[in-house]
Amino acid sequence: MSPKGRVSLRGIRKEFGRFVALDDIDLDIEPVEFFALLGPSGSGKTTTLRLVAGLDTPDEGTLTVDGVDVTFAPPGERDVAMVFQNYALYPHMTVRDNIAFPLKMAKAPASSIDELVREAAAKVRIDHLLHRRPGQLSGGQQQRCALARAIVRKPKLFLLDEPLSNLDAQLRLETRVELKKLQRNLNVTAIYVTHDQEEAMTLADRMAIFLEGTIKQIGTPAEVFDHPNCVEVAAFIGSPPMNIIPAALNGRTLTIEGHSVALHRDPGHPPGPVIVGIRPGSLRIDPEGIPTQLYLQENMGETWLLNLKLGEMIVKMRVAHSERSAEGETVPISFAPGAIHLFDAETGLRVQVN
Amino acid sequence: MNVYRHARLLRTIVLMIVTGALLLVWVLPLIWAFVVSLKSEREVLAYPPSVVFEPTWSNYVDALFGSFSIVDSLLTSTIVATATTVLTIALAVPAAYAFARLRLPAKRPLGFYTLATQMVPPVGLVIPYFLILNRLSWLDTYHGMVIVYLTFSLPFAIWLMVSYMEDIPWEMEEAAFLDRASRLQTLWHIVIPQVRGGIAVTVIFVFLNAWNEFLFAVQLGGNTVRPVTVAMYNFVSVEQTLWAKLSAAALVAMLPVVIIGIAAQRQIVKGLTVGAVKGGARK
Numbered sequence: 001m002s003p004k005g006r007v008s009l010r011g012i013r014k015e016f017g018r019f020v021a022l023d024d025i026d027l028d029i030e031p032v033e034f035f036a037l038l039g040p041s042g043s044g045k046t047t048t049l050r051l052v053a054g055l056d057t058p059d060e061g062t063l064t065v066d067g068v069d070v071t072f073a074p075p076g077e078r079d080v081a082m083v084f085q086n087y088a089l090y091p092h093m094t095v096r097d098n099i100a101f102p103l104k105m106a107k108a109p110a111s112s113i114d115e116l117v118r119e120a121a122a123k124v125r126i127d128h129l130l131h132r133r134p135g136q137l138s139g140g141q142q143q144r145c146a147l148a149r150a151i152v153r154k155p156k157l158f159l160l161d162e163p164l165s166n167l168d169a170q171l172r173l174e175t176r177v178e179l180k181k182l183q184r185n186l187n188v189t190a191i192y193v194t195h196d197q198e199e200a201m202t203l204a205d206r207m208a209i210f211l212e213g214t215i216k217q218i219g220t221p222a223e224v225f226d227h228p229n230c231v232e233v234a235a236f237i238g239s240p241p242m243n244i245i246p247a248a249l250n251g252r253t254l255t256i257e258g259h260s261v262a263l264h265r266d267p268g269h270p271p272g273p274v275i276v277g278i279r280p281g282s283l284r285i286d287p288e289g290i291p292t293q294l295y296l297q298e299n300m301g302e303t304w305l306l307n308l309k310l311g312e313m314i315v316k317m318r319v320a321h322s323e324r325s326a327e328g329e330t331v332p333i334s335f336a337p338g339a340i341h342l343f344d345a346e347t348g349l350r351v352q353v354n
Numbered sequence: 355m356n357v358y359r360h361a362r363l364l365r366t367i368v369l370m371i372v373t374g375a376l377l378l379v380w381v382l383p384l385i386w387a388f389v390v391s392l393k394s395e396r397e398v399l400a401y402p403p404s405v406v407f408e409p410t411w412s413n414y415v416d417a418l419f420g421s422f423s424i425v426d427s428l429l430t431s432t433i434v435a436t437a438t439t440v441l442t443i444a445l446a447v448p449a450a451y452a453f454a455r456l457r458l459p460a461k462r463p464l465g466f467y468t469l470a471t472q473m474v475p476p477v478g479l480v481i482p483y484f485l486i487l488n489r490l491s492w493l494d495t496y497h498g499m500v501i502v503y504l505t506f507s508l509p510f511a512i513w514l515m516v517s518y519m520e521d522i523p524w525e526m527e528e529a530a531f532l533d534r535a536s537r538l539q540t541l542w543h544i545v546i547p548q549v550r551g552g553i554a555v556t557v558i559f560v561f562l563n564a565w566n567e568f569l570f571a572v573q574l575g576g577n578t579v580r581p582v583t584v585a586m587y588n589f590v591s592v593e594q595t596l597w598a599k600l601s602a603a604a605l606v607a608m609l610p611v612v613i614i615g616i617a618a619q620r621q622i623v624k625g626l627t628v629g630a631v632k633g634g635a636r637k
Contacts, residue, residue, distance in 0.1 A: 053528075053532060054531075054532075055528050055531070055532075074531070075528070075531045075532045076531055076532065076533070076534035076535070076536075077534075080532060081532060081533075082528075082529065082532050084525045084528075084529060085525075086523065086525060088523065088525035088526045088528065088529040089526075090526060090529075090530075090543075090544055091548065092547040092548055093547075101530070101533055101535075101543070102533035102534065105530075105533050105534040105535045105539065106533075106534050149529075149533075
């Protein structure tokens with residue numbers, strides 16, 4: 001049996017009043033893939049998830065699951081399970097009844113319900129809490145209960161709407177690992193909405209970057225991180241994200257704030273303004289480099305983050321503990337030509353350099 | 355000496371005195387009625403009122419089993435009030451759900467007119483209702499009386515229930531839809547258990563209003579449908595008012611409402627605690 005859970009969105013558009021939440025969304029999610037929808041608030045990622053769930057319907061476009069058009073199918077007929085951001089547990093039911101609810105609604109034989117509930121609860125290690133009510137659980141336990149309710153009837157699609165955002169930092173890291181394990185064991189397609197890029201990078205097989213209602217890039221975390229295809233994605237991915245610096249290009253020569261840098265090879269871009277993207281970790285201190293002034297330094301634990309004034313801009317640079325200096329001092333910086341990303345100043349699209 | 359502790363003690367004492375005084379305003383008539391119900395009719399009219407007297411239960415015996423027995427009327431009131439309450443809840447819960455959740459055309463004006471019916475003074479409705487029931491030959495019938503009561507209780511109950519329904523997080527219902535529950539199943543399994551407190555409050559109000567209603571009962575009822583409020587009026591005549599028996603009857607008539615109140619109160623408390631979910635599961 002070929003794995004199930006292939007999702008296709010074609011030309012999806014969704015408006016709320018005059019606000020265009022999604023515009024011309026094309027997306028293919030492969031079976032058994034862990035797919036993240038990543039973007040800031042209001043970028044349309046949750047709306048996309050709700051369309052897949054059937055909780056909303058698009059104004060234009062089609063949505064198919066395993067080749068079947070489900071654009072307007074009610075949520076109950078899609079064989080999808082969802083974990084909500086606030087878990088949406090039923091407060092008047094015990095954990096057991098919460099997990100059993102989807103089985104009861106699907107009219108599963110009563111004899112099998114108890115076993116399936118135990119099995120699902122054991123998978124997320126809450127089988128000792130079955131008699132409790134959601135109000136008597138900790139945040140992490142509530143989250144597990146929501147997970148158990150979602151996996152109990154073995155859905156075709158597993159939808160997660162920021163499921164870790166209500167957990168504290170420590171628990172979030174632990175649960176992240178378990179979530180990934182769980183998805184692999186269940187062998188089910190998972191669509192995961194998050195605004196936390198670290199979550200998306202670590203969990204996802206592939207991801208889509210949402211910005212202002214459109215998808216800017218689809219790819220593996222490595223592809224998106226190493227080769228952002230436009231300046232918006234470059235400015236969003238990474239913590240802190242890339243420095244975005246206006247520059248001028250002439251053949252192989254790049255001019256930043258009056259300082260010239262030679263590129264490896266000619267990017268083949270017509271001479272004129274471009275945008276340079278460079279990660280804070282790719283900058284280095286170099287006596288021959290472009291002079292900047294240290295504005296502020298932040299302790300990040302293992303490294304320090306220097307905020308450097310380059311002209312009117314602030315450029316962020318990650319350095320080792322030993323490399324920090326005093327605020328107000330001049331810090332000359334440079335970068336390996338291979339470490340930079342180049343974008344067209346007009347279109348914002350990537351210019352291939354290396 | 356802890357100044358703060360003294361201040362707190364003082365505050366508690368003042369609060370208790372004020373609460374006690376307020377409570378007295380409500381309880382005094384009840385105590386008075388109880389005392390009167392234990393007196394003979396002659397002692398009731400004695401002036402100055404006698405403080406020391408020989409208590410007698412004979413007024414209760416008369417009120418229940420005498421020539422003006424209220425037992426049949428108690429049964430009538432029970433039927434009318436129960437039927438009104440059951441029908442009101444059965445209709446108001448789905449209606450309130452529709453108002454709270456569905457995208458209905460003209461929801462706003464509908465909501466307004468539902469409540470607007472409450473703004474008409476009841477006296478203005480007695481004659482129209484009389485004429486309507488008369489034409490339908492529904493005067494002095496149980497269904498006639500219950501339907502008239504429904505016209506008052508239903509809008510009120512819907513209005514009250516809508517606010518309770520709106521408090522339930524929408525995601526919870528969406529989760530149920532994803533779990534293949536239909537709208538009705540969601541209403542039954544998810545929404546209604548969580549608005550039990552609201553339903554209990556509504557039951558108390560509706561039952562109380564139907565039970566205590568006098569104006570319409572006296573106009574639209576008769577020998578078949580004579581609720582206890584009307585029956586008690588028999589103790590008031592042109593020649594005399596039988597205060598002791600009237601008090602006894604009134605206290606007996608109060609009992610069912612008190613019992614319903616206590617029973618529903620437990621549900622109200624339950625309804626409140628069910629919502630106490632920590633950790634954001636019920637935001």
